[in-house]
Amino acid sequence: QLQLQESGSGLVKPSQTLSLICAVSGGSMSSGGYTWAWIRQPPGKGLEWIGNMYADGSTHYNPSLKSRVTISVDRSKNQFSLKVNSVTAADTAVYYCAREIPSSINWFDPWGQGTLVTVSS
Amino acid sequence: QSVLTQPPSVSGAPGQRVTISCTGSSSNIGANYDVHWYQQLPGTAPRVLIYGNSNRPSGVPDRFSGSKSGTSASLAITGLQAEDEADYYCQSYDSSLSASVFGGGTKLTVL
Numbered sequence: 001q002l003q004l005q006e007s008g009s010g011l012v013k014p015s016q017t018l019s020l021i022c023a024v025s026g027g028s029m030s031s032g033g034y035t036w037a038w039i040r041q042p043p044g045k046g047l048e049w050i051g052n053m054y055a056d057g058s059t060h061y062n063p064s065l066k067s068r069v070t071i072s073v074d075r076s077k078n079q080f081s082l083k084v085n086s087v088t089a090a091d092t093a094v095y096y097c098a099r100e101i102p103s104s105i106n107w108f109d110p111w112g113q114g115t116l117v118t119v120s121s
Numbered sequence: 122q123s124v125l126t127q128p129p130s131v132s133g134a135p136g137q138r139v140t141i142s143c144t145g146s147s148s149n150i151g152a153n154y155d156v157h158w159y160q161q162l163p164g165t166a167p168r169v170l171i172y173g174n175s176n177r178p179s180g181v182p183d184r185f186s187g188s189k190s191g192t193s194a195s196l197a198i199t200g201l202q203a204e205d206e207a208d209y210y211c212q213s214y215d216s217s218l219s220a221s222v223f224g225g226g227t228k229l230t231v232l
Contacts, residue, residue, distance in 0.1 A: 037221075046123060047159075047167065047210055049221040062220045096166055103173060105155040105214045106221070111166040 002026045004097050004112035012091075012119050018084040022097030022112060029078050030055075035100035037108060038071060038082045040093040048093075052100060053080060087119045124149060124215050125224035132230040133201045141227045143194045143211030149222060151192035154214045158187055158196045161208040161226075170209070171196060198229070206231045 008020035022036070029036065037052040051061035053071045061069050065084070073080040084091060094116050098108040126144040133139040143156060150156060156174050159167035169178055171187035174194065186197045194213075198205055211224040 046226045047212075047223040049223065060219075063218060101172070103155065105157070107155075107157040107169055107172045107212065108159075108167075109169045109178070111168070114166050 002099065002110055004099070004110060006095060006097050006112045006115040008115060008117070010115065010117060012087055012117060013121050014088055014119055015086055018082070018087050018091060018117055018119070020082045020095055020097075020115065020117070021079050022081070023077075023079045024099075025078070029073065029080070030075050033102075035102070035106060036071075036073070036080050037098050037100050039096045039098060039108065039111075041096070041114070042090075042093045050082065050084075050095075089119050091117070092119045093117060123225040124218065124222040125211055125213060127209075127211060127224040127227045129225070130228045130230065132232055134232045135201055135203065137201050138197065138199045139201060139229065140198075141196045141209050141211075141229070143196070143224050145192050145194075145213060145215075147192065148217040149192075149213045149215040150189065150194055152216055154216075156187070156189050156194035157212045158185075158194075159210045159212065161210065163207070167210060201231055203231050205229060 003025045005023045012018045033055040035054050038050040053059050070083045094114040096114045098111045100106040158171040160170045161167040174189040175187045184200045208226045210226050215222045
């Protein structure tokens, strides 16, 4: 059974860079041609899609975050990562990684358990 | 403000039927893009409940059903149970944003 686990800095200072890793277990990221995504949820609020990485390594980001976000993959470690630079308090959220299931409109399954990142000095 | 609009809250007594709406526009649901639904229990990650408008993954009870018409979609829950108390989110794609989009979420309270 495929499992995803987020890890990274839980506290980031304003203007610095948020860095997270999503470790994939129970299967290889390189098989199946799947797309891998990051989604976030500010405390007490709804979900926001951040971006994704396709099997060919290309990326697609939410236009609202595009200038500050980078998603990359390390297939040798079976993990992918998220970087958000120039963070502010508005970037405080639980960050989830997920696999996208290919369909006419992709859906997300499974999800990692999520990791809380707080932006504060 | 979310691109897809959901009621902030709905409620129902055990055994009753409730519906949660998800209203979009011509650039998302109205463009014939599929809608998916997720359930988020308190303190946990979302899990898919309905995919492709009306399909249930294995393990999801048939008390949950989905439909879509025009620029809106709906999630129906029949035979309401205490364990259904959770937040529910719809998800689709918006062509003007070129992004996957979620509804603002609906909190279901079982009275």
